[in-house]
Amino acid sequence: TTTLTDYFSQGKNDxxxxxxxxxxxxxxxxxxxxxxxxxxxxxxxxxxxxxxxxLRQSHSELQTKKTEWMCRMKSSEIPTxxxxxxVNVTDHDMTFKSLSEVLQDNVTPYVxxxxxxxxxxxxxxxxxxxxxxxxxxxxxxxxxxxxxxNISQKKIRCSMASLSKWYESVTKKTDSETPSKKRTSSSRHxxxxxxxxxxxxxxxxxxxxxxxxxxxxxxxxxxxxxxxIFGIATSPMIIHRLLPHSVSSLLxxxxxxxxxxxxxxxxxxxxxxxxxxxxxxxSEKVLQVLINIFLYHDFSVQxxxxxxxxxxxxxxxxxxxxxxxxxxxxxxxxxxSLSHNQCENIRSLPSFRRYVESQVSEKQIxxxxxxxxxxxxxxxxxxxxxxxxxxxxxxxxxxxxxxTSLPKYPLGKQIRELHCACLGKSVWETEEYESAxxxxxxxxxxELVAILQKCAEIFISSSGKQxxxxxxxxxxxxxxxxNLEETSExxxxxxxxxxELQKTTDLYHLQKTLLALKxxxxxxxxxxxxxxxxxxxxxxxxxxxxxxxPAEMQTLNEVVYFNTANTLREHxxxxxxIALHTALNNPYCYLKNQTLKSDVGCISNxxxxxxxxxxxxxxxxxxxxxxxxxxxxxxxxxxxxGTDPDAVATDQVDEIIHARFIRAVSxxxxxxxIKPSKQKTDHVxxxxxxxx
Numbered sequence: 011t012t013t014l015t016d017y018f019s020q021g022k023n024d025x026x027x028x029x030x031x032x033x034x035x036x037x038x039x040x041x042x043x044x045x046x047x048x049x050x051x052x053x054x055x056x057x058x059x060x061x062x063x064x065l066r067q068s069h070s071e072l073q074t075k076k077t078e079w080m081c082r083m084k085s086s087e088i089p090t091x092x093x094x095x096x097v098n099v100t101d102h103d104m105t106f107k108s109l110s111e112v113l114q115d116n117v118t119p120y121v122x123x124x125x126x127x128x129x130x131x132x133x134x135x136x137x138x139x140x141x142x143x144x145x146x147x148x149x150x151x152x153x154x155x156x157x158x159x160n161i162s163q164k165k166i167r168c169s170m171a172s173l174s175k176w177y178e179s180v181t182k183k184t185d186s187e188t189p190s191k192k193r194t195s196s197s198r199h200x201x202x203x204x205x206x207x208x209x210x211x212x213x214x215x216x217x218x219x220x221x222x223x224x225x226x227x228x229x230x231x232x233x234x235x236x237x238x239i240f241g242i243a244t245s246p247m248i249i250h251r252l253l254p255h256s257v258s259s260l261l262x263x264x265x266x267x268x269x270x271x272x273x274x275x276x277x278x279x280x281x282x283x284x285x286x287x288x289x290x291x292x293s294e295k296v297l298q299v300l301i302n303i304f305l306y307h308d309f310s311v312q313x314x315x316x317x318x319x320x321x322x323x324x325x326x327x328x329x330x331x332x333x334x335x336x337x338x339x340x341x342x343x344x345x346x347s348l349s350h351n352q353c354e355n356i357r358s359l360p361s362f363r364r365y366v367e368s369q370v371s372e373k374q375i376x377x378x379x380x381x382x383x384x385x386x387x388x389x390x391x392x393x394x395x396x397x398x399x400x401x402x403x404x405x406x407x408x409x410x411x412x413x414t415s416l417p418k419y420p421l422g423k424q425i426r427e428l429h430c431a432c433l434g435k436s437v438w439e440t441e442e443y444e445s446a447x448x449x450x451x452x453x454x455x456x457e458l459v460a461i462l463q464k465c466a467e468i469f470i471s472s473s474g475k476q477x478x479x480x481x482x483x484x485x486x487x488x489x490x491x492x493n494l495e496e497t498s499e500x501x502x503x504x505x506x507x508x509x510e511l512q513k514t515t516d517l518y519h520l521q522k523t524l525l526a527l528k529x530x531x532x533x534x535x536x537x538x539x540x541x542x543x544x545x546x547x548x549x550x551x552x553x554x555x556x557x558x559x560p561a562e563m564q565t566l567n568e569v570v571y572f573n574t575a576n577t578l579r580e581h582x583x584x585x586x587x588i589a590l591h592t593a594l595n596n597p598y599c600y601l602k603n604q605t606l607k608s609d610v611g612c613i614s615n616x617x618x619x620x621x622x623x624x625x626x627x628x629x630x631x632x633x634x635x636x637x638x639x640x641x642x643x644x645x646x647x648x649x650x651x652g653t654d655p656d657a658v659a660t661d662q663v664d665e666i667i668h669a670r671f672i673r674a675v676s677x678x679x680x681x682x683x684i685k686p687s688k689q690k691t692d693h694v695x696x697x698x699x700x701x702x
Contacts, residue, residue, distance in 0.1 A: 034326065057093075058108075069235060087261065088231055092265050094245070097309055103210075120177075122207045122208065135219055137168045173234070177205065221253060249261075283318075286396065322572070338396045342393075345385050392569070407468050411465055412450060413446050415457060434560065490542055619670045637692060647670070682697060683696070
């Protein structure tokens with residue numbers, strides 16, 4: 011919320027309805043956050059249920075099957091879940107956070123999450139482990155052999171023996187509670203709950219740290235229940251690569267696979283973009299930018315969602331009419347309160363201009379001169395846009411069912427690919443669509459019937475009111491397929507052709523017979539099934555042409571569609587060198603200080619020292635003489651500051667300028683623009699060349 015407030019409070023956004031636009035953007039932002047959390051929870055539910063079942067099974071063996079458990083403990087096996095999450099590492103934190111919350115709510119309060127960067131050695135690992143379990147601040151005493159934690163002003167050594175004593179005291183305290191308190195805690199947590207240790211990034215842990223921890227833990231596994239969860243981004247084989255057999259044999263490993271990031275993205279797009287629940291939409295180019303970043307950079311669904319949210323902010327910030335980007339009833343109310351300037355904004359929209367040009371002259375005049383009439387028409391157009399989206403998404407899903415049954419997926423396997431194809435242009439004019447239609451005319455009967463049944467379910471469950479006739483037509487097709495006797499006709503033809511081929515003995519007569527069969531197939535009439543199949547495909551084609559028109563052809567599409575892909579690309583595709591050059595060469599671009607404005611090639615009077623040094627270094631060659639550089643810097647600074655020689659001692663001014671110069675040069679070296687030269691001690695080497 012703070013970020014949105016700061017963004018909208020900038021000087022550029024000073025229109026009369028900026029407050030209402032901000033409130034609408036904030037509400038939409040919260041709704042999307044809530045929906046993404048719900049999606050994440052639904053997608054992880056099966057995985058978390060399986061993990062809880064694994065923990066329950068391991069825990070029940072400890073509690074009830076003493077003989078079997080003791081047999082396992084003789085081999086010192088630690089129950090271990092290998093959780094394969096995929097290469098989208100940036101999404102793992104949210105998954106582990108949700109997993110920790112689920113385990114703490116339903117299984118055990120003793121859940122520890124460890125990262126490799128926090129555990130360079132076994133002592134640090136034990137320190138973090140006990141610190142999180144005991145919920146205390148950890149103090150490192152490097153002078154002692156083992157790290158300790160301070161609990162109630164008592165120092166406890168971080169060791170598995172101390173952990174065992176602590177667990178025993180905690181469980182005894184729980185058992186000695188009153189029956190009412192005990193009943194409350196047992197409803198949430200298991201009796202003698204296990205200690206769950208999550209290694210978030212197992213591949214990043216050093217082999218020695220993992221080996222030492224597993225060996226030490228296996229020696230104490232009889233004293234308290236311990237379960238390990240390995241977060242794996244690559245392959246389960248990494249366990250055997252990091253751990254020798256003598257150590258991996260101490261683990262009882264079970265493999266768990268999370269949903270792939272592509273399936274996760276497909277669900278997010280389906281729930282956030284291909285729905286009328288949220289009025290905000292992405293144009294084809296913007297959606298393609300986000301998908302390309304996902305596919306070619308990080309496979310991160312969270313970054314895709316952040317890009318989607320950034321598009322929302324940009325749209326509400328830059329589009330004055332985004333105040334109408336809300337639910338239909340609310341949008342109609344807001345239309346009535348539009349000012350004259352906002353009505354002029356509507357008249358300037360390209361899509362509205364096309365709409366006006368298609369009207370008769372009397373209506374054109376009314377639309378361009380009468381605000382009241384314009385508001386009435388705008389309400390109707392917004393309702394038409396809402397109906398367009400309802401119909402579009404329904405027919406899109408139906409077409410996707412058809413195209414995914416085809417070989418090589420001419421229109422794409424994922425619905426997002428089909429959606430992009432339909433958003434950009436008239437999909438029925440593309441070669442891929444023509445190829446798909448030809449393949450659809452070759453589908454088998456059983457496959458075609460199954461597809462029609464799925465389409466009928468989609469249309470029945472849709473909110474569109476115009477599809478009652480469509481459902482009746484599809485049910486009619488299904489009934490006609492059931493009444494067909496086409497199979498017997500095909501069998502008769504195939505039997506007669508087989509008899510003719512069996513009579514043929516030599517190659518000449520065989521070739522002649524095959525040519526005759528080919529000609530007969532060309533000249534024969536279409537069967538009832540083939541005619542019905544053509545009729546079905548033509549019907550689907552008519553639906554596509556009626557309801558899948560490009561979004562940019564819809565009137566007032568600019569109100570709900572964000573289409574400035576270049577702006578989004580600048581935000582998401584970082585160009586650090588260009589940004590750094592711009593900041594040093596033209597600090598006004600970021601600081602917005604009027605005193606920093608200067609002509610091209612000139613140095614501003616009040617430019618920061620590093621900017622002055624940077625501009626001077628651009629004029630030098632491969633090696634820069636520090637003495638000459640300092641003199642040039644001193645000349646610029648003294649000219650800028652208008653230093654009065656009588657006011658301050660010359661040596662004092664030189665010391666101050668010298669210190670500022672050294673600091674600025676050090677900052678340039680830190681940024682990687684220069685480095686010390688081995689050729690000459692009083693020179694530095696320049697590292698960057700060319701313009702940005």
